[in-house]
Amino acid sequence: KNDFDYETKNNHLMIGGVDSVELAHKYGTPLVVYDVSKIREQISHFKSVFEDNHVDYEVSYASKAFASVATYQIMKQENCHIDVVSGGEIYTALKAGFPMDKVSFHGNNKSAEELKMAVENHVGVIMLDNFHEIELLSKILNDLDTQTNVMLRITPGISAHTHEYDQTGQVDSKFGFDVESKQAEKALEIVLNNPRMNMLGIHAHIGSQIFEVNGFVMAAEKLVDLSADWHQKFGYQPEVLNVGGGFGIKYSEEDDPIAPEKFVDAIVKAIKQRSNQKGLNLPAIWIEPGRSIIGPAGYNLYTIGSRKDVPEIKSYITVDGGMGDNIRPALYQAKYEAVLANKANDEPESNAVRIAGKYCESGDILIQNINLPHIEPGDVLAMFATGAYGYAMASNYNLNLKPAVVFVENGQDKLVIKRQSYEDLVRLDLEY
Ligand code: LLP
Numbered sequence: 001k002n003d004f005d006y007e008t009k010n011n012h013l014m015i016g017g018v019d020s021v022e023l024a025h026k027y028g029t030p031l032v033v034y035d036v037s038k039i040r041e042q043i044s045h046f047k048s049v050f051e052d053n054h055v056d057y058e059v060s061y062a063s064k065a066f067a068s069v070a071t072y073q074i075m076k077q078e079n080c081h082i083d084v085v086s087g088g089e090i091y092t093a094l095k096a097g098f099p100m101d102k103v104s105f106h107g108n109n110k111s112a113e114e115l116k117m118a119v120e121n122h123v124g125v126i127m128l129d130n131f132h133e134i135e136l137l138s139k140i141l142n143d144l145d146t147q148t149n150v151m152l153r154i155t156p157g158i159s160a161h162t163h164e165y166d167q168t169g170q171v172d173s174k175f176g177f178d179v180e181s182k183q184a185e186k187a188l189e190i191v192l193n194n195p196r197m198n199m200l201g202i203h204a205h206i207g208s209q210i211f212e213v214n215g216f217v218m219a220a221e222k223l224v225d226l227s228a229d230w231h232q233k234f235g236y237q238p239e240v241l242n243v244g245g246g247f248g249i250k251y252s253e254e255d256d257p258i259a260p261e262k263f264v265d266a267i268v269k270a271i272k273q274r275s276n277q278k279g280l281n282l283p284a285i286w287i288e289p290g291r292s293i294i295g296p297a298g299y300n301l302y303t304i305g306s307r308k309d310v311p312e313i314k315s316y317i318t319v320d321g322g323m324g325d326n327i328r329p330a331l332y333q334a335k336y337e338a339v340l341a342n343k344a345n346d347e348p349e350s351n352a353v354r355i356a357g358k359y360c361e362s363g364d365i366l367i368q369n370i371n372l373p374h375i376e377p378g379d380v381l382a383m384f385a386t387g388a389y390g391y392a393m394a395s396n397y398n399l400n401l402k403p404a405v406v407f408v409e410n411g412q413d414k415l416v417i418k419r420q421s422y423e424d425l426v427r428l429d430l431e432y
Contacts, residue, residue, distance in 0.1 A: 004250075004337060004384045006344070013341040013382050015299055017411035020341045024301045024380045027404050028419060030321030031301040032391050036074065036409035038297035043078045045261040046287065053268045055285055060104055062245045062290030063089055065388040070407060070416035071294070072096035081124070083288050087114040094121060104242075104288070106153070108175050109133075116140050118148075125149040127203055127242075129176055131183075134190055141196040149200045150191060151242060152177060154184045154226065156204040156219045176204070179226060185233075192236060199236070201283065202226060205244025208291060211257050217270045219243060224274040231280060242286040243267050249295045251385050252335035260292035291388035298387020300326060300403075301341060304379045305358075315353045317372075319381055322357015323364040324400045326383070326390045330363045338367060341380040346373035355381065359398050391417075399425055 007014040012021045016035035023033055043059055050057035060081035063071065067084075072093045075082050081102040084090050093103060101124045107114070108129045115137050118126055128134055128150050141147060153176035177184040184202075191199045204219045223241045231237045247260035268285055275282050302319035309315045328334035338355065340346065348371035357364035366383065394402045401424070405417035 006339070006384075008344040011343060011345050013339055013344045015382075016408035018408045018413050020299065020301060020382055021380050023406060023408070023413060024303065024341065026413075027406055027415065029301050029303040029380065030319070030325050030403040032325070032386065032403050032405040032417075033299045033301060033413075034294075034297050034387060034405070034407050035299070036297070036407050039074060039293060040078060042260065042289075042293050042296070043080060045259070046264055046289065046293075049261045049264045049268060050285065053265070053272065055268055055272070055282060057284060058102075058286045060102075060242075060286055060288045061293055062288045063093070064392060065290030066294045066298070066390070066392045067092055068405065068417055069096040070405075070414075072098040081286070083127075083290075084123075087111075087117050090114070090117055090121065090123065100124065104151075104286075110136075112136050112140065116144070119144055119146060123148070125151055125200055127151050127153050128187065128191070129153050131187065131190075134187065138194055138196065141194075147196045147198060150197045151201045151203045151238075151240065152184060152187050152191065152199070153203045153205075154179050154223075156206060156222045158206050158215050158219050158222070179222070184226070185230070188230060188234065188236070192234060199238070201238035201240030201242060201286075203242040203244065203286075205288065206246060208246045209248045210246045210263075211248040211255070213258070213263055213266045216243065216246075216263055216267050220267045220270045221274050224271055224278060224280065227275075227283065228278040228280055237280060237283075239283055240286055241271060241283045242288065243271075245287060245289040245291070247289055247292040249292055249385060249388075252337050254335065260289060295388035296385050298385065298390060300383040300386040300390060302381045302383070304375060304381055305377055307375070307377075315351070316356045317353045317375055318356045318358060319366065320358055321400075321403065322359045322366060323361065323395075324357075324359060324397045325394050325403050326366065326386055327393050327395070328389060329366050330361070336367055336383045336385065338370060338372070338381050338383040340373055340375065341382040343373045343379065348373055359400070396420075396425060401425070 012019050046059045058081045060083050061075050062083045083104045085107045100121050103123045104125050105118045106127045155176040157171045159170040177187045191197045247263045248257045302321050306318045323330045352369045355367040401420040404419035407416050
């Protein structure tokens, strides 16, 4: 067994009370499976931290981690907010019947069309990222003769210890208004002077897959300090402090993260204490977790096919998916754990193997080194914690089809995204 807790029945991996091998046979592979109860549990863990600390809050699911009609419907059932970053995510949320007043719209280059779509659909709050956007939005609000809530995204000047591609809070970042050089203050003045913009609060996001509490506490304190500064200078105090997401999860044995809700507890306590010290009213605290809500709930199932033994070096075991359904190993050197779903309790062999994808790139390796039981073609490999930024970043590279997605809960399975068909691949193609 590896470090993940998993249930087995008849030597098969069970997901949410359903036999994963049966799922692989019923829907085909590669297949993405979500254990929905895990999603709901993590949301409720986050919520109880706020309840226990007696603060106003919102849990806003960062839907870029996995956006689909069914995901948005779950967030609606759980009474969560969501964060969207494109017209496509707004469109999908609308299709899902998600209440638009619970939507925060992020992005460092929202187009005029996207902003207009957000305003016309009464999105809850637009997260302003730069001066160009303030101008664009102002014009749209004038044209439509309407108003909107806004927040300012600031760059907190904090470097989180995570993969370079996952850092966002350092001063040298493409996101948000710089604080030191007073860009944020200038943005605030513009917004406060625009009667069509209701300034709700400030936002900071320091990065993703972070394991240390420290950076979050520093960012939280920075937001309170900025509030105190603005209160003094402009008589304005933000009602909402949004501390972003980024709480790290366990992918492999090397990771030993603290529970995501513990980060939030530290953040909430820091904001309470600092606000108290500064004589400020306690703001509402919003968080935007993506990965920690959806990541651990996801499993990728693959069927094992060919094998190549490189004498005295390594055995390559190839599955029927790869970088097209999970680019994270190739892009971030991300590590994953897996089991043979149809031999879940068998003893692993002593020689480690390498799990390769089927894409035409040497870098398409899903797992560099893993000890599995005796492998035969047709075995089903289940990778853990693939729920965040897996399907969400899927591509049609090599014109492979995007997998199907199935939700399981209480022993029931439900197809929520169909597997693509060859016809889908050429749907947009035109003759020349
Ligand atoms: N809020 C903002 C403004 C963000 O930019 C992000 C993530 C989140 C919240 C959610 O962060 P999370 O809780 O999921 O860590 N593709 C990369 C991750 C990119 C994260 C982008 N922003 C990966 O696969 O590691």
